[in-house]
Amino acid sequence: MTQLTQTSFDKAKIRILLLEGVHASAVNSFREHGYSNITELSHALSGDELCDAISDVHVLGLRSRSQLNARCLAAARRLMAVGCYCIGTNQVELGCAAISGIPVFNAPFSNTRSVAELVLAEAILLLRGVPQKSLQMHQGIWQKSARASFEVRGKTLGVIGYGNIGAQLGVLAEALGMRVVFHDSVKKLNLGNAHQVANLAELLKLSDVVSLHVPATEQTRNMIGALELALMKPTAVFINASRGNVVDLDALGERLLAGQLLGAAIDVFPHEPGSNDDPFASPLIGKPNTLLTPHIGGSTLEAQVNIGIEVSEKLIRYSDNGSTLSAVNFPQVTLPEQDNKHRLLHIHHNVPGVLSAINQVVSEAGINISAQYLQTNSTIGYVVMDVDAEYSSTALDRLTEVPGTIRTRVLF
Helix, strand or coil: CCCCCCCCCCHHHCCEEECCCCCHHHHHHHHHCCCCCEEECCCCCCHHHHHHHCCCCCEEEECCCCCECHHHHHHCCCCCEEEECCCCCCCECHHHHHHCCCCEECCCCCCHHHHHHHHHHHHHHHHCCHHHHHHHHHCCCCCCCCCCCCCCCCCEEEEECCCHHHHHHHHHHHHCCCEEEEECCCCCCCCCCCEECCCHHHHHHHCCEEEECCCCCCCCCCCECHHHHCCCCCCCEEEECCCHHHECHHHHHHHHHCCCCCEEEECCCCCCCCCCCCCCCCCCCCCCCEEECCCCCCCCHHHHHHHHHHHHHHHHHHHHHCCCCCCCCCCCCCCCCCCCCEEEEEEEECCCCHHHHHHHHHHHCCCCEEEEEEEECCCEEEEEEEECHHHHHHHHHHHCCCCCEEEEEEEC
16 A cells, blocks of 8 residues: 655644633643644633734634634634634634635534533522522521422423523423423424424413523524513513523513512623623622523533533544534535545635536546545535545645635645
8 A cells, every 4th residue: 555645734733722711621632633732821812812813823712702703814824723612603703714714613512411400400599589598698687488489390491492402401301390392493303291382472471481592693682672571470580591692681680670570590691701800790780589600501520521522523523634514604524534545625615617627627637536525505615535645736736726716725
């Protein structure tokens, strides 16, 4: 068997920057696969500071505080992939990253249990009136009473957004004897005895506990406001551990102050401090029947370990063999290991004629293609070809000249 000539960028020269205290499991994963040029920062970066920091970085890892906008992406001349070490990806301008040829990966599964457990615990505490009782105890007041104190057994949990977290929450809630209903923008297969209701209004009217698990989009912005809250039972509790801009917190505060809800738990906010040293402000501060937590739904040690591994392995697979499975902004291709061939990656605008041009270039150069993979989305096309090693440099040079090309790369 012919020994392959190395044409990929040396792993030791691939610069990896991990922001916001990404767990050490991420670094361990990279090192186990031969990557050593890793910089870790415990805090977020923003503005010019972020743009400068990533100007020569090849792989960027961040959490929810660092905002990767179009200006920073334009400055990141060598950036080839981004890992969001969390569920959400709204901190990255995904469309801009896509047309720059940069896939973005996240961790949609690793902290689902952590969030579901927190929500369920908050539901129990709120239904028992624990926030108020705890505050009274700290004030030296002994007020033992069963008034406005309820079990979760037999109550109805309404889940808004029946994705990974919402579905798991429903399973845990059923184990405690709750009835589960859910509302989602699309038809979903239920787990256990959960039942999908016709619309949001029906869910709000039925539920004793309402829990939000939706992404931040224009469609979900302020989806829960005064009109929606007015549909809820005065003995119900409201929980949001999804995204901060999906709830009108002023309307929620007024409802709580008027005694028209039993309680609320909020883990995410429209404007969150950039660091632990920055002040926090919210119209819900001081409400005794309210649990406020600093965006800790997925902040358990177990979840952070798993997130570090999950996202890093996706970035490693893309860097090593070009696989883009589960990229949130990119055509998804699952690729086999290379078999004594060089692998060419071609990222291009999804316009007619590009694939024909690619194949014509390869044909005219007399290059034999042993395998070819193609996937597209509405804006981006991604072609992967395995070719004989002696032809890879020639093919790469010619592929960069194909109209519509965003970027190319060769792996060995």
